[in-house]
Amino acid sequence: QQPVQSPQAVILREGEDAVINCSSSKALYSVHWYRQKHGEAPVFLMILLKGGEQKGHDKISASFNEKKQQSSLYLTASQLSYSGTYFCGTFAYSGAGSYQLTFGKGTKLSVIP
Amino acid sequence: DTAVSQTPKYLVTQMGNDKSIKCEQNLGHDTMYWYKQDSKKFLKIMFSYNNKELIINETVPNRFSPKSPDKAHLNLHINSLELGDSAVYFCASSPWDRFSTTTEAFFGQGTRLTVV
Numbered sequence: 212q213q214p215v216q217s218p219q220a221v222i223l224r225e226g227e228d229a230v231i232n233c234s235s236s237k238a239l240y241s242v243h244w245y246r247q248k249h250g251e252a253p254v255f256l257m258i259l260l261k262g263g264e265q266k267g268h269d270k271i272s273a274s275f276n277e278k279k280q281q282s283s284l285y286l287t288a289s290q291l292s293y294s295g296t297y298f299c300g301t302f303a304y305s306g307a308g309s310y311q312l313t314f315g316k317g318t319k320l321s322v323i324p
Numbered sequence: 325d326t327a328v329s330q331t332p333k334y335l336v337t338q339m340g341n342d343k344s345i346k347c348e349q350n351l352g353h354d355t356m357y358w359y360k361q362d363s364k365k366f367l368k369i370m371f372s373y374n375n376k377e378l379i380i381n382e383t384v385p386n387r388f389s390p391k392s393p394d395k396a397h398l399n400l401h402i403n404s405l406e407l408g409d410s411a412v413y414f415c416a417s418s419p420w421d422r423f424s425t426t427t428e429a430f431f432g433q434g435t436r437l438t439v440v
Contacts, residue, residue: 243428252414252431253367296365300429311379312357312418312429314367 212237214301216315223289223322231284231318233299242275242282243300243312246293253298256284286320294322327351330415330432337405338440345400345435347415356398357416357429358390367414373398405439412436 214235221229233242241260245253259275259282271293275282286293296317328349337343349356355374359367371390372379378390387403402409415432 245429247365252433255428255430258428298367311369311372311381312416313369314359316364316366319365 213313214299214315216299216318218318220319225291225322225324226288229286231297233315234281235301239277239280239301241302244273244284245298246295248295289322291322294320328415328417328430328432330435332435334436336438339405341405342403345413347398347432349396349417351417353417353419355418358400359414361412361414407439410437410439
């Protein structure tokens with residue numbers, strides 16, 4: 212079952228902040244965040260592995276609340292280069308001891324001057 | 325030195341044809357995936373292949389079949405192509421751990437399939 216992302220789309224002016232949320236109805240072992248620019252492949256941003264863990268990558272950071280089965284991606288002081296579609300991914304159990312990396316429907320972020 | 329490479333990058337074909345998309349990774353990863361991205365940008369997993377174990381998403385039509393000649397390759401064969409198969413198909417790979425939950429996935433550049 213895929214994770215649920217919100218919002219579906221957001222428009223920011225340069226320098227503004229944004230939060231993208233990801234939640235799952237199933238227990239999460241980890242949360243992955245990827246960014247995809249138009250016409251390109253998704254690119255890995257970060258993995259969060261433990262409940263309450265936070266990570267940062269330049270001015271993009273994320274938190275993971277294992278108990279609430281939620282993760283949030285924080286983009287601060289947004290830059291034009293942040294534009295793209297952000298996907299959260301979770302490993303869903305697919306049976307027989309195997310897991311598959313399953314993505315939410317994505318959040319389209321547009322940063323304008 | 326492309327880590328995950330797909331060929332072709334673009335594929336235009338008629339309904340009813342059979343086509344293949346190739347994927348190769350030189351990262352030594354154990355797990356490979358195929359994803360379909362439709363016009364709404366939804367990344368939908370189709371298959372994952374780990375150590376000769378194939379996991380098929382139940383919504384994938386049986387016209388789609390992955391073939392893995394070796395650990396570095398996972399090709400996608402599509403029979404009797406339909407208009408609705410038009411999409412961008414991404415191959416990806418990742419290292420494997422017991423739960424495959426702690427490793428990032430590396431994506432190929434995608435293959436844009438157009439069925440006319």
